[in-house]
Amino acid sequence: MAYFWTIVALVVVLALCWRYLGSYMAGVFDGRVHFLRWAERPVYRLLSVDPEAEQPWTRYAGALVVFSGVAILLTYAIQRLQGSLPFNPQHLGAVTPALAWNTAVSFVSNTNWQNYAGETTMSYFTQMTALTVQQFVSAAVGILVAIALVRGFARRGSPTIGNFWVDLTRCVLYVLLPIAFVFGIVFVGEGAVQTLAGPLSIHDFLNGTTQVVARGPVGFMEAIKQLGTNGGGFFNANGAHPFEDPTGLTNFLSYALILSIPVALTYTFGKMVGNRRQGAAILATMALFFGTWLAFTSYAEHQPNPAVAAAHAVAQPQGNMVGKEVRFGPMPTTLYNVSSTQTSTGSVAGANDSLNPMGGFGMLTGMMLGEVSPGGTGSGLYTMLLFAIVTVFIGGLMVGRTPEYLGKKIQAREVKLASFGVLVMPLVVLVLTGIAVSLHAGRAGPGNAGPHAFTEILYAFTSQANNNGSAFAGLSGDTAFYNVLGGLAMLLGRFAVMIPCLALAGTLAAKKPVAESQGTFRTDTPLFVGLLAGVVLIVGGLTFFPAVSLGPIAEQLSKGFF
Amino acid sequence: MLLHLRRAVVMSALFLVLLGLAYPLAGTGISLAIFHHQAEGSVVRVDGRVVGSSLISQSWSGPEWFQGRPDGTLLTNKPGQVVVSGTQQWGPRSKALVKFVEQQAARLRREGIIPTNDLVTNSGSLVDPDISPADAYAQVAAVARANHLATGKVRALVARHVVGRQFGFLGAPYVDVLQLNVALAGTGRHR
Secondary structure, three states: OHHHHHHHHHHHHHHHHHHHHHHHHHHHHHOOOOOOHHHHHHHHHHHOOOOOOOEOHHHHHHHHHHHHHHHHHHHHHHHHHHHHOOOOOOOOOOOOHHHHHHHHHHHHOOOOOOOOOHHHHOOHHHHHHHHHHHHHHHHHHHHHHHHHHHHHHHOOOOOOOEOHHHHHHHHHHHHHHHHHHHHHHHHHHHOOOEOOOOOEEEEOOOOOOEEEEOOOEOHHHHHHHHHOOOOOOOOOOHHHOOOOOOOHHHHHHHHHHHHHHHHHHHHHHHHHOOOHHHHHHHHHHHHHHHHHHHHHHHHHHHOOOHHHHHOOOOOOOOOOOOOOOOOOOHHHHHHHHHHHHHOOOOOOOOOHHHOOHHHHHHHHHHHHOOOOOOOOOOHHHHHHHHHHHHHHHHHHHHHOOOOEEOOEEOOHHHHHHHHHHHHHHHHHHHHHHHHHHHOHHHHOOOOOOOHHHHHHHHHHHHHHHOOOOOOOOOOOOOOHHHHHHHHHHHHHHHHHHHHHHHHHHHHHHHOOOOOOOOOOOOOOOHHHHHHHHHHHHHHHHHHHHHHHHHHHHHHHHOOOOO | OHHHHHHHHHHHHHHHHHHHHHHHHHHHHHHHHHOHHHHOOOEEEEOOEEEEEOOOOOOOOOOOOOOOOOOHHHOOOOOOOEOOOOOOOOOOOOHHHHHHHHHHHHHHHHOOOOOOHHHHOOOOOOOOOEEOHHHHHHHHHHHHHHHOOOHHHHHHHHHHHEEOOEOOOEOOOEEEHHHHHHHHHHHHHOO
């Protein structure tokens, strides 16, 4: 019953975010909101950017790629130099080159895959200036690409799609920073640590134990980690750690923050294209997947853990508690982990590795759908719009008409770009998983045996190519093999989708809208929602079913232990 | 291209200062001012001496204490080193997990405690500071016996330490093991 009310409260909060945050973001990116103009102006002066001058898609994409390249270099350099930098109370040395590369790409691409244990690898300086900065910036870049694509639909015969530097500045100043700051305070108030004082050495005279407890500037990183659908935690255990996610309230705020921007962006989309029902149709498709996966995974985790049951020692009335925290219990943990795998977040409130086979199946397949339910900040919306273009194309083929979406004719170039964007992720996942299971270096990774070992490898590449970052953490990923290959997966999964999106934005913006006619296929109806959901499901299902049946499905059907 | 590069470098520097220094440092300042106890790690003191953090578990050995989840044996750090959280992850059909649960259950039975789910399974963080009320009540008889206390008194102590769901519906009810044991020590039966 408590779980029911938790979901009701979440729906209410998200409905408010959808309406008001969505409308606010439309105002920010249309330039109607400008109460922070005093802070924007000096930024543009330093950059020597004219805020009124817009860019064609090629320059917009160029700025994005160069900016992200600089961000990767800077994030890499800070990790390599952290031994000589301040805020390093544990005197941690330089991060190894392969790991620093993987981590740099991971945070710049909004993945936040972690092949390291934060407690003993990253200094406070690295956590703040390298990782936290990218948690803001990578989230903003994702939002920008979505907004650019939306402008492509909204504009008529326009050669430009916006100004990258202006959009980036406004996204951080108006949207991400103020929200993160407020919730940072709440996280600390609930018990998340926020200190630069270094680890706490404790000697408990009651039981004679001595322990050294890692601390750091955690609470404010938590806020942007969730809001920006980043997911990279300060600690190895991520959101399961009580210093990151101390209470039921912070747990609730975590998934509410994770879902807030991706959900609200569908309203922003509807408002900017001048038809809110279009945004509602996209949201309905997202909610359909989220609801189905949540129900399925919650049911799976309410079942007993098979290994615990095999020990014949205890009853499991609440469900599977292995790898979960008592203060949350199985159901809120599941809601958290589903929210984070269906967006590009990847933070966890309990170990994904220890979920029941069908619970793990839920996490894995949630990502395999392409992270569109509702997906990461921006990436969820732009990926779903790619699917929508493929959908109207298929719909057009059925009735023999040139397809159009939001008044723009969808022609060969648009369909090619959208198909490319949709197919990059499955291609990267399957090819790299194939390579990993064929090589000794890849097979050495999994910490478990049997089908679960295969799932760990498949999960790692699915997570990285989707820029999710959650892990079936039994995999030892800090090897040159996994660091380098994983970095490649994250780069391709991010930029090989973003660039086609921006190209689409450019060609769409240049088009003049066609008048709606009797034969126009409506894209704001339940019929369209059903078609779109079907396309997402068929693309994901056909590409991944064979791989998934070797992993979690084999594990579910097997009777043995490995 | 060169213009992009120059702007990218300036922008990165600006963000490093604003988001990497000003944001977390201002946050730290405000946190220490208004939530000093939480920001520093929710430290628990007895007679002015630090005994632990109410959010980080400890290993309580001996029948005279309430025990938490069996995470301590799985931690990989050496004594005196920083605790690394969440290092142990077993799959749901893992032989090692079956064996672990059997061992924990056997140990509990030897100590006169009927095993419960949380007391034989590891948590996600490996520093889970809490147990469920049922886990605590399962230990009441054994703890009372070892401390020569009346069972009813120990049961009442547990009841006082049950924390309900937040706002009545968020999270799950729990008992903080450190605070329960501190209260137990306060009954005067401990050194």
